Amino acid sequence: MSFQLKQIQEAAKLAFENNDYFVQILDTIIAISLAQPLSNTKLQSNCVSFIYKSFVQRKIKSFHLRADNSLKLVDMLLKFIINDEVTINIEKINYNLIQKAIEIFSSTYNFMFLQLIKNPDNQIWSKISHLKEFLISKWPSSFPLLPLNKDTDLTRSIGCKIALAKLLAKIIQTQLPYPPNSNTNTIFDMIDDTMDISISLVNKDHPFLYTSSLNTQGQMLIDYLLNLLNTDSLLPTSLFSTLIALLMTLFKTRPNFTSNKTLNFILAYESQFKNSSKFESNKLKIRLNRRFNDRIDRVLMSMLLNRGFIDKDAPLKTRFGNKLSYMVEKSNQQKKRGILSEENDTNENNESDDLNPRAKRIKLDNSINIDYFDESIIAKSETFKSIYTLINPKDELANFDISAIPSEFINNIVILGLSKIDSNKLNKGLEIVSSRYMDLYKRLQSREDEKAATLLSNTLSSKNQATIKSENQGDNDEDLYDPTSSSIVKKEEKKKKIIDISDDDFDFESESKKFELPIPRILDPNEKKDQIKLIVDNFIKSSSKSTTDSSKGNNVWLKILSRLATRGTNVNPEIADYIRESLFNYFKEDVKGRIDGVIEWLNEEYYSDFIVAKKDKSEILKSNYMKYSGLVLDYLIPFLEPNDRNIFIRLLSELPYLDLSLLSRLKSICSDPVRSKTGFQPLLYLIMFRPPVFNDCIQFLVDLYKDAVEKNNEHLQTECLGYLKKYKPDLIPSVLSKDESSGSNIVTTTNITGTNPITN
Amino acid sequence: MEDIPNLRFCTVCASNNNRSMEAHKVLKNAGYIVRSYGTGSAVRLPGPSINKPNVFQFGTPYTEIMKVLESQGIKVHKNNGVLDMTVRNMNIKKAPERWPYFNQPMQKLPEEEHPGFESELDFEIVITCEERCFDNIIEDFLARNYFNPNEINNKVHIFNVEIRDDHENAQIGGKAILELANSLNELYRKSQEDGDNSHSECWEDEIPDLITNWQQKYGNLPLLYSLCYH
Numbered sequence A: 001m002s003f004q005l006k007q008i009q010e011a012a013k014l015a016f017e018n019n020d021y022f023v024q025i026l027d028t029i030i031a032i033s034l035a036q037p038l039s040n041t042k043l044q045s046n047c048v049s050f051i052y053k054s055f056v057q058r059k060i061k062s063f064h065l066r067a068d069n070s071l072k073l074v075d076m077l078l079k080f081i082i083n084d085e086v087t088i089n090i091e092k093i094n095y096n097l098i099q100k101a102i103e104i105f106s107s108t109y110n111f112m113f114l115q116l117i118k119n120p121d122n123q124i125w126s127k128i129s130h131l132k133e134f135l136i137s138k139w140p141s142s143f144p145l146l147p148l149n150k151d152t153d154l155t156r157s158i159g160c161k162i163a164l165a166k167l168l169a170k171i172i173q174t175q176l177p178y179p180p181n182s183n184t185n186t187i188f189d190m191i192d193d194t195m196d197i198s199i200s201l202v203n204k205d206h207p208f209l210y211t212s213s214l215n216t217q218g219q220m221l222i223d224y225l226l227n228l229l230n231t232d233s234l235l236p237t238s239l240f241s242t243l244i245a246l247l248m249t250l251f252k253t254r255p256n257f258t259s260n261k262t263l264n265f266i267l268a269y270e271s272q273f274k275n276s277s278k279f280e281s282n283k284l285k286i287r288l289n290r291r292f293n294d295r296i297d298r299v300l301m302s303m304l305l306n307r308g309f310i311d312k313d314a315p316l317k318t319r320f321g322n323k324l325s326y327m328v329e330k331s332n333q334q335k336k337r338g339i340l341s342e343e344n345d346t347n348e349n350n351e352s353d354d355l356n357p358r359a360k361r362i363k364l365d366n367s368i369n370i371d372y373f374d375e376s377i378i379a380k381s382e383t384f385k386s387i388y389t390l391i392n393p394k395d396e397l398a399n400f401d402i403s404a405i406p407s408e409f410i411n412n413i414v415i416l417g418l419s420k421i422d423s424n425k426l427n428k429g430l431e432i433v434s435s436r437y438m439d440l441y442k443r444l445q446s447r448e449d450e451k452a453a454t455l456l457s458n459t460l461s462s463k464n465q466a467t468i469k470s471e472n473q474g475d476n477d478e479d480l481y482d483p484t485s486s487s488i489v490k491k492e493e494k495k496k497k498i499i500d501i502s503d504d505d506f507d508f509e510s511e512s513k514k515f516e517l518p519i520p521r522i523l524d525p526n527e528k529k530d531q532i533k534l535i536v537d538n539f540i541k542s543s544s545k546s547t548t549d550s551s552k553g554n555n556v557w558l559k560i561l562s563r564l565a566t567r568g569t570n571v572n573p574e575i576a577d578y579i580r581e582s583l584f585n586y587f588k589e590d591v592k593g594r595i596d597g598v599i600e601w602l603n604e605e606y607y608s609d610f611i612v613a614k615k616d617k618s619e620i621l622k623s624n625y626m627k628y629s630g631l632v633l634d635y636l637i638p639f640l641e642p643n644d645r646n647i648f649i650r651l652l653s654e655l656p657y658l659d660l661s662l663l664s665r666l667k668s669i670c671s672d673p674v675r676s677k678t679g680f681q682p683l684l685y686l687i688m689f690r691p692p693v694f695n696d697c698i699q700f701l702v703d704l705y706k707d708a709v710e711k712n713n714e715h716l717q718t719e720c721l722g723y724l725k726k727y728k729p730d731l732i733p734s735v736l737s738k739d740e741s742s743g744s745n746i747v748t749t750t751n752i753t754g755t756n757p758i759t760n
Numbered sequence B: 001m002e003d004i005p006n007l008r009f010c011t012v013c014a015s016n017n018n019r020s021m022e023a024h025k026v027l028k029n030a031g032y033i034v035r036s037y038g039t040g041s042a043v044r045l046p047g048p049s050i051n052k053p054n055v056f057q058f059g060t061p062y063t064e065i066m067k068v069l070e071s072q073g074i075k076v077h078k079n080n081g082v083l084d085m086t087v088r089n090m091n092i093k094k095a096p097e098r099w100p101y102f103n104q105p106m107q108k109l110p111e112e113e114h115p116g117f118e119s120e121l122d123f124e125i126v127i128t129c130e131e132r133c134f135d136n137i138i139e140d141f142l143a144r145n146y147f148n149p150n151e152i153n154n155k156v157h158i159f160n161v162e163i164r165d166d167h168e169n170a171q172i173g174g175k176a177i178l179e180l181a182n183s184l185n186e187l188y189r190k191s192q193e194d195g196d197n198s199h200s201e202c203w204e205d206e207i208p209d210l211i212t213n214w215q216q217k218y219g220n221l222p223l224l225y226s227l228c229y230h
Helices: A003-017 A017-033 A041-056 A063-068 A070-083 A087-091 A096-120 A122-137 A150-154 A157-176 A212-230 A237-253 A257-267 A281-304 A314-336 A343-355 A357-369 A386-390 A406-418 A423-468 A470-475 A488-501 A510-511 A525-549 A557-570 A573-590 A595-612 A624-639 A642-654 A659-671 A676-689 A691-711 A714-727 A728-735 B019-029 B062-071 B072-082 B082-090 B131-147 B167-192 B201-219
Strands: B009-013 B035-038 B042-049 B054-058 B127-128 B155-161 B221-230
Touching: A003 A017, A003 A041, A017 A041, A017 A063, A017 A070, A017 A624, A041 A070, A041 A096, A063 A070, A063 A096, A070 A096, A070 A122, A096 A122, A096 A157, A096 B167, A122 A157, A150 A642, A157 A212, A157 A237, A157 B201, A212 A237, A212 A257, A237 A257, A237 A281, A237 B042, A237 B072, A237 B201, A237 B221, A257 A281, A257 A314, A281 A314, A281 A343, A281 B131, A281 B201, A281 B221, A314 A343, A343 B167, A386 A423, A423 A488, A525 A557, A525 A573, A557 A573, A557 A595, A557 B082, A573 A595, A573 A624, A624 A642, A624 A659, A642 A676, A659 A676, A659 A691, A659 A714, A676 A691, A691 A728, B009 B019, B009 B131, B019 B035, B019 B082, B019 B167, B042 B072, B062 B082, B072 B082, B072 B127, B127 B131, B127 B167, B131 B155, B131 B221, B155 B167, B167 B201, B201 B221
Parallel strands: B009 B035, B009 B127, B127 B155
Antiparallel strands: B042 B054, B155 B221
């Protein structure tokens, strides 16, 4: 048992032992109950049980303690009672909790009324009225159970029905005045439970209780009770005997409204004229039900006769006497035959059909009224089965798997069924099914709306929390994605873990609903930088992870980053540069392996600098593209090996822009006796297949040749000359003349293609 | 389930000597909290001859009754089982008690003699053993409802199991009553489970079926049933 439960139980014990603590403990327990969900059954049971014992079982003996504190219960009762059957069913709200709450309300309604006579409070009165109207509207349904059909529902949810009946009687007593001259007490005489609290105590100047509508409602409720007793349905004994007991109380307290009606009812009652539920096939059960009800009626009659209730009215007394001897005779016959004998039923039925044409007519009416056992227009659960089931869910047939039958048989059964069924009945069945669909549809929709609303409020509240104590955020798993979080990486990981673990519980519905991210908080520049760093690092981290998993898609994060640097954050060079640095550092680790990413990134840089920003020629040298292309080359070239030729060629061919300054980075590799071939081959490729850089390549060769001459590198001289001879033979004389001043201009003056270098 | 208390029972016959005491014993031995009453005006036991019954006031200790019986000669009472019955009763409680009729002087033992009950009507189930007793009790409760209209908060289920008033039938009836009590108690406890996932329904809805099944089995013990308030 949890600590809290134990505490509640101990507090309750203390309150009963020493009533001085009652008010304080009551307040605390109500607060606890209001703060907890109804689904916390154990805790709520303990809270309700304390109040039940105090107010219903009167373990708190003091009338004043109970009466004075009754209004405190209103909110709690609202919470427990105002729920529709579907919610109760889905959320599995415990039946006993609801039953006890209704009983508490019925035991305290007159107290609440008394309090409001003394201290009018319109707001509380409207809450109480709401509670009252809600419960009256549930009479005599199967609330809080989901409905089946009108007949069967009379025998279901007896506990709550009885509690409701008691409430109706209490309202009748409270809202109807006591008979004239019988009672002259005032509010100030209210000292114990025998006091008759009613509308008679209300002063004419009371702001809201001095009204005829309360009286009307009281009269209406008397009819509610008697109509149920007079209904043509055989009431279950528990309900029947409860109504009799309640009539006895009203017979005493409000004889001016009830005595005639009650006496007539008792005289007229004949269980054999009552119809059992159409779907009740157990004859013994029906027989017993009739027998029990008759017996109670008989006891009541003999009591009224023997205790002198009707002595004044001689004719009535005679009628009572006749009826009683008839009842005694009937039960003696039954006794002779034995309770199990079916003769009991046949005799009664014949009698009733012959003697009472009304019974016959009613039976016919009834059969039109109810066609199916489960006529509920609410689906019991969210399954096709519950939408289409019209028979008793406890019937074995309800569990029969029809898919086990071959389809042609089913077709025959259905066709045969359709050809024989009464079209009205079929229509009614279809109507029920369609209503269930509609109800379910509405239910799902409203649930989705609710979820969206709670999600929104959750995100808003978590956002608020975040601003208050952003440091602790990582601990809260329920938080949604929150861009303000400083521990976002941690959270992402945690979330992922949770989803992995509870895959089965994953709520697919939440996937489909409209989801909006909260509006992020405005960050100051430093925070922005920090956040960006976190994001970038995280991207790079996931990128490096996915590289090992699959070659496909491993550049997604890199693509995003490179675009972020070149387009997304170009208004903030600091952030953009950080991203570039990070990217470069990442590529640096394995340039050869990540050449795809490198090319893509540098292309992005080129696009941003040259196409979007349309930078001038003068700015080109300072551009990010030039800077990082140069850095990449510088970083790559020293580590190139002969078999990296393809990579290198690819890089040089796919870099969108090359000029002499970039090409001159190849000098080292071309001059390297071992690797010069790796340097010259891409150069050759460029000369042959990339005309826009032709001139620069030639110039580079010229420069290289000169360099080789200076360093007396004969091999290099020959190599350079070979290419020059082949691709720019007309230049050879000037190169060989070693005219430095003209040499530097050689290429530009003999521009072959005339292409704008920027678009090469 | 441990925290859910059992139903508490009250067995009733005319004299609180034979049928109600046999049922009292059987239920008590099964672990239930039980008390018992008689609804008659006095305790009537077979006397030395048919037209001379032994009549005692309710509240006369069984030991006193024993003395009177012994003084009348062992043979008569040994044959009709009254002696055995009284010895059995002495082991259960001190004296026969009268049903606490509304507005009538109590003829019962002090409440300290009945641990587990807070007052004379503090139980959930009454099982009477004769229709006359059943009627008396229902009438008493209805009278309470009339004269004490604000006292209807406590609910009592009243059953009558019709048993002939002799030693043998009392024993047969006792067994049947125990079965009825057990099935009622099981139903009740099941409905009171309050685990967070339990969705207990109303146990009273099931009582008619329970009664019918029981009656089917015990066809010669016709039942009566009612729900009363005090």
